[in-house]
Amino acid sequence: MTAVTDGLSRVERRKAETRREIIDAAFTCFAEQGYHATGIADIAARLGIGHGTFYRYFANKRDIVEHVITDLIDRIVAALGAENAPDAVSTLEAYRAQTERIGNALAQIFTEDPRMPQLLISAAGIDDAMRERMLELFEMTTPLTAAYLEHGVREGYLRADLDIEPTAQSINGMILGSLLVGMRDPSPQRQARLSAAIRAVMYDGISRR
Amino acid sequence: MTAVTDGLSRVERRKAETRREIIDAAFTCFAEQGYHATGIADIAARLGIGHGTFYRYFANKRDIVEHVITDLIDRIVAALGAENAPDAVSTLEAYRAQTERIGNALAQIFTEDPRMPQLLISAAGIDDAMRERMLELFEMTTPLTAAYLEHGVREGYLRADLDIEPTAQSINGMILGSLLVGMRDPSPQRQARLSAAIRAVMYDGISRR
Amino acid sequence: MTAVTDGLSRVERRKAETRREIIDAAFTCFAEQGYHATGIADIAARLGIGHGTFYRYFANKRDIVEHVITDLIDRIVAALGAENAPDAVSTLEAYRAQTERIGNALAQIFTEDPRMPQLLISAAGIDDAMRERMLELFEMTTPLTAAYLEHGVREGYLRADLDIEPTAQSINGMILGSLLVGMRDPSPQRQARLSAAIRAVMYDGISRR
Amino acid sequence: MTAVTDGLSRVERRKAETRREIIDAAFTCFAEQGYHATGIADIAARLGIGHGTFYRYFANKRDIVEHVITDLIDRIVAALGAENAPDAVSTLEAYRAQTERIGNALAQIFTEDPRMPQLLISAAGIDDAMRERMLELFEMTTPLTAAYLEHGVREGYLRADLDIEPTAQSINGMILGSLLVGMRDPSPQRQARLSAAIRAVMYDGISRR
DNA sequence: CATGAATGAGGGTTCATTCAT
DNA sequence: AATGAATGAACCCTCATTCAT
CATH class of the missing domain: 1.10.357.10 (Tetracycline Repressor, domain 2)
Incomplete structure (x- = not known):
């Protein structure tokens, strides 16, 4: 029914969305405080997710x-x-x-x-x-x-x-x-x-x- | 004889010299490994001084x-x-x-x-x-x-x-x-x-x- | 027909079977990598089941x-x-x-x-x-x-x-x-x-x- | 004056002594709680030293x-x-x-x-x-x-x-x-x-x- | 009933900084 | 004045466990 499913299931879309959100949050953190001053916890906190969750989407800080x-x-x-x-x-x-x-x-x-x-x-x-x-x-x-x-x-x-x-x-x-x-x-x-x-x-x- | 050292005692001249050396060593370290990858210990080691000594010449890492x-x-x-x-x-x-x-x-x-x-x-x-x-x-x-x-x-x-x-x-x-x-x-x-x-x-x- | 399965429903038999499989998989994992190096996910992955499923059969890692x-x-x-x-x-x-x-x-x-x-x-x-x-x-x-x-x-x-x-x-x-x-x-x-x-x-x- | 200096300076002796103490404390911790249940912090706490100090004497947990x-x-x-x-x-x-x-x-x-x-x-x-x-x-x-x-x-x-x-x-x-x-x-x-x-x-x- | 996404406690390790010697 | 031993805040990352779907 949805117009642009692009062959992705609902979970897959949600997952891609979260990835996007993490990237955006990280973007903001890195830009505002710099890479080294940014902790994974900062990125997670900005999204309101647990910092362990971050690692479900990206391998490590360097990866993000x-x-x-x-x-x-x-x-x-x-x-x-x-x-x-x-x-x-x-x-x-x-x-x-x-x-x-x-x-x-x-x-x-x-x-x-x-x-x-x-x-x-x-x-x-x-x-x-x-x-x-x-x-x-x-x-x-x-x-x-x-x-x-x-x-x-x-x-x-x-x-x-x-x-x-x-x-x-x-x-x-x-x-x-x-x-x-x-x-x-x-x-x-x-x-x-x-x-x-x-x-x-x-x-x-x-x-x- | 030189203009700049005029009026400085021998100790003061020595002190200025050490500051110079620390700055040079830090320059090299920062340029080679980057600011964050450089430890105070690296700078001190390059000069052969104790890393506690560093703090007698500069307030902290940011200062140097x-x-x-x-x-x-x-x-x-x-x-x-x-x-x-x-x-x-x-x-x-x-x-x-x-x-x-x-x-x-x-x-x-x-x-x-x-x-x-x-x-x-x-x-x-x-x-x-x-x-x-x-x-x-x-x-x-x-x-x-x-x-x-x-x-x-x-x-x-x-x-x-x-x-x-x-x-x-x-x-x-x-x-x-x-x-x-x-x-x-x-x-x-x-x-x-x-x-x-x-x-x-x-x-x-x-x-x- | 077998003595042990007597009186067990099909679901119960299936459940017992899965328990058996988890124990066997866990045995292999623990023996190969040691207890601490083995994650619940490893055991589940070896069986091709979700690792959440594990907890429907055993209370925790210590239990297994x-x-x-x-x-x-x-x-x-x-x-x-x-x-x-x-x-x-x-x-x-x-x-x-x-x-x-x-x-x-x-x-x-x-x-x-x-x-x-x-x-x-x-x-x-x-x-x-x-x-x-x-x-x-x-x-x-x-x-x-x-x-x-x-x-x-x-x-x-x-x-x-x-x-x-x-x-x-x-x-x-x-x-x-x-x-x-x-x-x-x-x-x-x-x-x-x-x-x-x-x-x-x-x-x-x-x-x- | 000391009988058995063995060519070691006072600091060197003190250092060797601390190493000994850490080994002993670690021995006790490992034996009592097991390797995995023992944290570096436990070993340090038993000695009343900071856990950072531990790393001045041993490279890592495996080392000790x-x-x-x-x-x-x-x-x-x-x-x-x-x-x-x-x-x-x-x-x-x-x-x-x-x-x-x-x-x-x-x-x-x-x-x-x-x-x-x-x-x-x-x-x-x-x-x-x-x-x-x-x-x-x-x-x-x-x-x-x-x-x-x-x-x-x-x-x-x-x-x-x-x-x-x-x-x-x-x-x-x-x-x-x-x-x-x-x-x-x-x-x-x-x-x-x-x-x-x-x-x-x-x-x-x-x-x- | 099965799943796996989410979680956060926990632990190892680093290193700037302090301070007694 | 110089030293380096001691310190602990801080941070990255793992993984057992929970729970909504």
């Missing part, structure tokens, strides 16, 4: 943070992917507009939930493997941006001599920077000015013509 | 990491300040060359001691206050870069319509990005390409003329 | 081990009893042969299922009450052996001056020793030599005539 | 029981070794007397401190490795007894056709049996009768001449 981070990355990638259509435009004007849309989408993710960047930073300090994942996350965005650049070069509205990969990394660096700035001053004004400045640098550079 | 980070920031600021002469040049050509020098200097700091960025990341995860300090560190570089931009605008070789502050932040974002990339692939080739790409974007943008 | 041990003791006693016919023989020759048969029967019980002695040892470590039961088990064998001795004395082929009870205990001690030796080296050769040595000591002693 | 057992075995071996002089006698009479002395010495060890056999049994149930050690302990006594037998055969007062090793094991089995009996009824009368019965069986066997 892994899932929280994976989940977070998935959300970011989904948000980026939603706007991802490198070959949708064919003029510089249209491209600039697209850039602005993508930037806004990203800004929204992080501004909407300020715990996100906090968690990312907190996670990077957990251990070597986690730091590596965070760096990977940053590098994962390189091909996304690179695809836009490649398309632009092919279409002829971007410079033919671009060294695509490092250029993409530079652009993503600017976005990362705006994220950090946004953590201290999340005002829309600041974000708007930053966003405009990034586009100005990105498309025209700072040299006087 | 504070000093380690302050020390690290000082070193970075010093390195940046050494090359800091926004008004030394008056043509775009000279400015580009200066940018390259500054970039190289910065790259050297972090490449020379790869534990530095690791420590910064590790530190950002300690607690809210520490994360704030890390963000502050990033913002601290804004006026430095902004000074160059201002000078360039005044001299006429940079665009007159630059929104100085966010533009400086964007440029610093690119530098930060190159740092992260450098943590995974510290090869000089990669750094050189990135450095070149940053300058290309920065001065000319990516639009086809 | 009690039953496992009782069951084990019953099997040992049955095996001993089967060969038990102290008054079947009337000459030393026949008695020696009978001893050998009994020894073989016992050896077979333990060699057949090497988990038995392991379980007995494991059980003895559970708590005071269990240790007591294990000691009782050993003492329970005293009258069995004593019966043979008494008969032999009465028949005249054993020494008249035997202090029956402690003598029986001594003989049983030799059997216990052979059991322990058999746990580390269960080879038939070793068992055969031990068995022969026990009989040699037992009947003739070690003194040169 | 290892030391307790080793210590116990050492004491047993020392007691056996003290009376160990297989070639001190040359007649059956003297040998019987020696056997009685050894038996008494052994009985005294275990009667004196009834926790000893309890601990041995408890230990055997800890895990496979421990059970193995307990079996080894029993086998360790084989060569001791075997040495006496060999000497007796060589001197001519024991039967020439003894299969030394299994015979030694049989004799040790009788001793083990008397130990178990002694755990339930430690009265000297019982021990005396058992001891006499063992010697009677051992030297003369039970056959009527």
